[in-house]
Amino acid sequence: MPRVLNVGQCVPDHMSITSYLRRKFDAEVVKIDSESEALAAVEAGNVDLVLVNRLYDADGSPGLETVKAIAGREDAPPVMLVSNFADAQQSAVDVGALPGFGKNDLGTARADEKLAPLLGA
Numbered sequence: 068m069p070r071v072l073n074v075g076q077c078v079p080d081h082m083s084i085t086s087y088l089r090r091k092f093d094a095e096v097v098k099i100d101s102e103s104e105a106l107a108a109v110e111a112g113n114v115d116l117v118l119v120n121r122l123y124d125a126d127g128s129p130g131l132e133t134v135k136a137i138a139g140r141e142d143a144p145p146v147m148l149v150s151n152f153a154d155a156q157q158s159a160v161d162v163g164a165l166p167g168f169g170k171n172d173l174g175t176a177r178a179d180e181k182l183a184p185l186l187g188a
Contacts, residue, residue, distance in 0.1 A: 068093055068094065071096045072109070072118065074102075074117060075123035075128070075130050076120050077124035080124075080149075081096075087173045087178075091179065092183075092186035101128075105133055106133075109143070109144060114144040115145075115185060116147065116182075118146075118149050119133050131158055131162065134162055134163070139162075143163075146163070146164045147167030147181070150167065152169075
């Protein structure tokens with residue numbers, strides 16, 4: 068079962084992402100609220116993908132900082148930004164993320180195509 072860290076999402080968005088990933092990829096989804104928690108979980112291992120919100124729900128922190136911190140690790144799992152904004156997606160890719168998707172893409176072929184190589188069909 069693939070294990071996904073879902074970083075910085077509000078509860079309703081976390082539930083939507085979790086429902087989609089469980090249904091489509093039979094993935095375990097772990098809710099993470101901060102960069103420090105995300106880094107600790109990555110360090111502990113057994114992570115197949117890290118999804119990072121553009122802005123953290125809890126405190127408005129920029130998710131791009133977490134993307135940089137994770138993508139910069141030698142043993143980094145794949146990381147994607149969750150954002151509907153193309154400029155934010157490009158900024159994440161520029162610091163080492165894979166091209167991500169927006170919440171509006173959940174359940175669409177666009178998200179499926181990006182996630183399937185990482186989580187299985």
